[in-house]
Amino acid sequence: MNEKMKEYGAKGSPIRYMWSRANEDKRENGEDNVFDFTLGNPSVPAPDALNEVLINLLKRKDDVSIHSYTPSSGITETRMAIADHLNKKYKANVSKDRVMVTVGAAASIAIGLNAVLNEGEEVLTFAPHFTEYFPWTEKAGGRLKEVGTNNRFLPDEALLRKAINRDTRVLLINSPNNPTGVFYDEEVIRMLARVLKEKSEEYGKPIYLFSDEPYRELLYVDKPYPFITKYYEYSMVGYSYSKSLSLPGERIGYLLTGENNPEKEELFSAMNGAARSLGFVCASSLFQKALPEVINLTSNIEEYRTNRDILLKGLCDIGYDCIVPEGAFYLFVKSLEEDAVAFAEEATKHHIYVVASDYFGVKGYVRVSYCVGRKTIVGSLAGFRELFDSYRR
Ligand code: PLP
Numbered sequence: 001m002n003e004k005m006k007e008y009g010a011k012g013s014p015i016r017y018m019w020s021r022a023n024e025d026k027r028e029n030g031e032d033n034v035f036d037f038t039l040g041n042p043s044v045p046a047p048d049a050l051n052e053v054l055i056n057l058l059k060r061k062d063d064v065s066i067h068s069y070t071p072s073s074g075i076t077e078t079r080m081a082i083a084d085h086l087n088k089k090y091k092a093n094v095s096k097d098r099v100m101v102t103v104g105a106a107a108s109i110a111i112g113l114n115a116v117l118n119e120g121e122e123v124l125t126f127a128p129h130f131t132e133y134f135p136w137t138e139k140a141g142g143r144l145k146e147v148g149t150n151n152r153f154l155p156d157e158a159l160l161r162k163a164i165n166r167d168t169r170v171l172l173i174n175s176p177n178n179p180t181g182v183f184y185d186e187e188v189i190r191m192l193a194r195v196l197k198e199k200s201e202e203y204g205k206p207i208y209l210f211s212d213e214p215y216r217e218l219l220y221v222d223k224p225y226p227f228i229t230k231y232y233e234y235s236m237v238g239y240s241y242s243k244s245l246s247l248p249g250e251r252i253g254y255l256l257t258g259e260n261n262p263e264k265e266e267l268f269s270a271m272n273g274a275a276r277s278l279g280f281v282c283a284s285s286l287f288q289k290a291l292p293e294v295i296n297l298t299s300n301i302e303e304y305r306t307n308r309d310i311l312l313k314g315l316c317d318i319g320y321d322c323i324v325p326e327g328a329f330y331l332f333v334k335s336l337e338e339d340a341v342a343f344a345e346e347a348t349k350h351h352i353y354v355v356a357s358d359y360f361g362v363k364g365y366v367r368v369s370y371c372v373g374r375k376t377i378v379g380s381l382a383g384f385r386e387l388f389d390s391y392r393r
Contacts, residue, residue: 004138008135013131014131014355014356014359015038015039015131015355015359016038016039018038018344018353018354018355019036019038019039019353021348021353022034022036022038022353023036025348025351025353029351032375032379033351034351034353035351035352035353035372035376035379035380035383036353036372036376037352037353037354037367037368037369037370037372037376037380038353038354038355038369039369039371040178040243040329040330040369040371041248041371042242042243042246042248042299042371043303043371043372043373044246044299044300044301044303044304044371045246045299046245046246046247046299047245047294047297047298047299047300049293049294049297050245050290050294050297053290053293053294054286054290057286057289057290058286065285065289066285066286066289067285067286068285069281069282069285070101070282070283070285070288071282072272072275072276072280072281072282073099073100073101073268073272074099074100074101074254074282074283074288075101075285075288075289076096077292078101078288078289078291078292079096079097079099079100079101079254080096080292081291081292081295082094082096082099082101082254082256082291082295083095083096083098083099083256085295085296086227086256090225090227090230091230092227092229092230092258093229093230093258093259093260094229094256094258094259095259097268098256098257098258098259098261098264098268099254099255099256100254100255100256100268100271100272100275101252101253101254101282101283101288101291102238102252102253102254102255102275102280102283103251103252103253103280103283103284104240104241104242104248104251104252104253105212105213105214105238105239105240105242105253106132106136106240107251107253107255107275107278107280107283108212108238108239108240108253108254108255109132109133109136109172109210109212109238110136110139110140110274110278111255111271111274111275111278111280112208112210112236112238112255112271112274113136113137113140113142113170113172113210114139114140114141114274114277114278115267115270115271115273115274116169116170116208116236116267116270117137117140117141117142117169117170118141118169119141120141120142120143120167121141121142121143121167121168121169121170122142122143122144122145122165122167122168122169122170123137123142123143123144123145123169123170123171123172124145124146124147124160124163124164124168124170124171124172125144125145125146125147125171125172125173125174126146126147126148126149126153126155126173127146127147127148127149127360127361127362128153128177128179128180128332128357128360128361128362128365129146129172129174129360129361130174130178130179130212130360131359131360133172137172142169142170143167145163146361147159147160147163152182152323153177153180153182153323153332154182154184154188155173155184155188155191155192157191157195160192160195161195161199164195164196164199164207165203166203168199168203168207169205169207169208170207170208170209170210171192171196171207171208171209171210172210172212173192173209173210173211173212174211174212174213174215175188175211175213175215175327176215176216176218176219176325176326176327176328177215177327177328177330178214178215178328178330178367179330179332179355179357179360179365179367180323180325180330180332181308181323181324181325181326181327181328181329181330181331181332182323182325182326182327183219183221183223183326183327184226185223185226186223186224186226186231189226189228189231189232190226190231192209192231192232193209193231193232196209196232196234197232200234206233206234206263207234208234208235208236209228209232209234209235209236210235210236210237210238211228211235211236211237211238212238213237213238213239213240214238214239214240214242214243214244214253215243215327215328215329216239216244217243217244217298217301218243218244218301218304218327218328218329219326219327220305220308220325220326220327221326221327229256229257229258229259229260229261230258233258233260233261233262234261234262234263235257235258235261236255236256236257236267237254237255237256237257238253238254238255239253239254239255239256240252240253241253241287241291243328243329244298244299244301245294245297245298245299246299247287250284250287251283251284252283252284252287252288252291253283255271303374304329304370304371306374307329307370307371307372307374307377308325308329308331308370310374310377310378311331311368311370311377312324312325312331314377314381314384315331315333315381315384318381318384318385318388319388320333320334320336320384320388321333321334322334323365329369329370329371330367330368330369330370331367331368331370332357332365332366332367332368333354333365333366333367333368334364334365335356335357335364335365335366336387336388336391337391338363338364340356340357340358340363340364340365340366341356341358343356343366344356344366346387346390347366347383347387349387350383350384350386350387351383352380352383352384352387354366354367354368355367355369
């Protein structure tokens with residue numbers, strides 16, 4: 001047995017553990033009496049137009065290509081559609097030749113890290129962060145190092161500068177962020193690009209900026225999304241349609257680098273090598289074929305904004321201290337006791353299931369995933385009040 005894999009398997013995901021507890025509670029006490037805020041599974045359906053496109057594709061009875069292997073980087077028309085969409089939307093400079101269609105953001109990150117990391121090199125990420133960054137970095141031969149943030153969970157220039165050293169190869173960022181919901185605006189991205197450029201020059205090798213963007217479309221502030229390849233040459237973007245089109249089970253996304261990356265050809269070749277060595281043959285041909293026709297659509301993500309508004313107001317009115325989420329579908333709430341794991345456990349007594357921030361690399365908060373039905377949001381507020389009052393007593 002591989003000890004490391006055994007360890008990952010045995011530990012399992014703390015998020016899924018709380019989710020299974022919520023499911024157990026639902027079986028015992030009924031669906032309507034349990035408030036499960038554990039997973040990041042979209043709660044709004046995929047657009048009808050997408051289902052129509054899929055149905056029409058499936059009606060092409062003699063067309064074997066619907067389900068066949070595709071080139072490993074993806075179907076040319078799909079790669080072109082992605083590049084065109086980004087160039088129009090963000091005035092970016094992306095060529096189809098630098099776009100690889102992947103099995104979701106998870107694969108994009110795993111492939112991107114494997115493509116650039118050498119044994120023992122460091123990947124920096126701001127804490128709190130998505131839990132899976134650990135196994136993906138370690139499998140790629142790297143070491144994940146957490147970097148602190150300011151008191152609103154935004155990158156802090158001094159802390160970043162202090163963390164970078166000779167071994168640093170990648171800064172892995174995620175905005176809008178899971179688990180805090182914070183958004184890195186243009187000013188933040190410019191600062192990151194400036195620091196990375198300086199440090200790359202100092203150490204004589206490029207430090208990559210990897211932007212993990214599954215929540216890019218879920219933005220509730222009226223600010224432009226800073227498309228990373230425009231700000232920093234040595235950058236990669238990992239995107240996913242899991243959240244924006246509500247397709248997490250279909251496993252479709254992409255990985256790309258910009259045209260101004262001086263080593264773009266070498267990098268793309270390494271991305272192909274990494275995908276191959278990780279066993280990713282190609283992304284779903286059916287969804288690759290559907291994508292160009294729905295590339296400008298999203299599912300009804302406005303639902304998440306309404307959920308956010310109700311939950312944020314509800315919890316703040318009760319007295320909870322929350323980080324105002326500017327994107328994604330997570331609310332970061334300050335724990336009412338020092339130990340957030342104990343606080344999340346206490347919440348289960350009120351049939352509320354949330355995830356302690358300890359599993360995301362910081363202490364003292366819980367993550368509330370508000371990609372749930374409106375009924376769950378509204379119905380949970382009484383329980384959140386009782387929980388709050390129980391601490392006041
Ligand atoms: N990155 C972050 C921050 C996520 O929250 C998730 C999924 O929840 C992923 C990556 C993986 O997404 P995908 O379903 O596209 O693999």
